[in-house]
Amino acid sequence: MTEHATTSDKRLSRATAIAWLWRRLSRWPLPRLWRFASTLGPLVYCFSRRERNVTDINLKVVYPALDQRKRRALAKQSLRHSTATMMELGYAWMAEPDRVEASIVEVHGRDKLDSARAQGRGVIVLAPHFGNWEVLNFWLSSHFPFTAMYEPPKITNLEPIIRHGRERMGAQLVPTNPRGVAALLKALKRSEAIGILPDQEPDWGSGVFAPFYSRDAYTATLLPKLVARTQARVVTGVALRLPGRGFAIHFLDADERVYSADETESASGVNASVEASIALEPAQYQWEYKRYRKVIEEQQQNPNANDFRLY
Structure with a gap:
């Protein structure tokens, strides 16, 4: 057996195990999933050094006035919620649609989407990594024609499962390349809704540095291009977890700066919207995502640039 075949077999076995776990957890009620996450969360904080350190650093940057004891408590709560999100993936992707719909017990701000579409305008939903964004995708694609960019997982054998889970209520997934951007533009011109992840570091050359909690973070500049060509409205959308009860969908007006033609100003509005x-x-x-990652290319091109390395 070749080394390549051995590696492929290991990936397939890992994918099979993960898929089995998702299916198993998809049958659990939400209160049980939350209790399970509440048990695992403290273990993640204790034994997952990378997640703990990045979370602690991020919280120290964004909440400098918070004392160490309160920051540590917030970090533990955050990792509990992140663990819950991982436990709920199977639920969002594989549970009976009626069950998932019933778990969305509150929806706030739907009128912001309905109003824009009634005016013949598309809606750009900024969907940060908050609460359970897969439940947000479920609700959006259940109620509106919805298109979102999609990057295949590192474990390629999981792609069909993840893709089916995200598309099962009608969402259209498009690649993170010019073809995908063209599909987003077409959807907006049809007065549909699209989703953008506003808090992931883009490829070099596709972003600018803009303040996020008063410290510069490399931020994508796709949004002003889409707004300029479609006159779409922008809202922030999240699925807030109500532990043991379900989820509350919130749509918030985006910071007005997102509509600026200036890319740095627009990116600043995006980050302010995420903060809200x-x-x-x-x-x-x-918080375990490295939002303030050092961009080596920036330092190479500009030796006097600020040092963004925190991690």
């Missing part, structure tokens, strides 16, 4: 959603409940944001 985090304010709903800071513990539900995925």
Whole structure:
């Protein structure tokens, strides 16, 4: 057996095990999933050094006035919610649609989407990594023609399962390339809704540095291009977890700067919009993501640039 075949077999076995776990957990009621996450969360904080360290650093940057004891408590709560999100993936992708729909017990701000579409305008939903964004995708694609960009998982054998889960209520997934951008533009011109992840670091050359909690973070500039060509409205959308009960969907007006033709100004509005959603409940944001990652290319091109390395 070749080394390549051995690696492929290991990936297939891993994918099979993960898919089995998702199916198993999809049958669990939400209160049980939350209890399970509440048990695992403290273990993640204790034994997952990378997630703990990145979360602690991010919280120290964005909440400098918070004392160490309160920051540590917030970090533990955050990792509990992130664990819950992972436990709920099978639920969002594989549970009976009626069950998932019934678990969405509140929807706030739907009128912002309905009003824009009634005016013949598309809607760009900024969907940060907050609460359970897969439940948000479920609701959006259940109620509106909805298109979102999609990047295949590193474990390629899981792609059909993840793709089916995200598309099962009618969502259209498009690649993260010019063809995908063209599909987003067409959807907006049809007065449909599209989803954008506003808090992932883009490829070099596809973003600008803009403040996120008063410290510069590399931020994508796709949004002003889409707005300029379609006159779409922009809202922030999240699925807030109500532990043991379900979820509350919130749509918030985006910061007005997102409509600026200036890319840095627009990116600043995007980050401010993410901050506003985090304010709903800071513990539900995925703080273990390296939002302030050092961009080596920036330092190579500009030796006097600020040092963004925190991690």
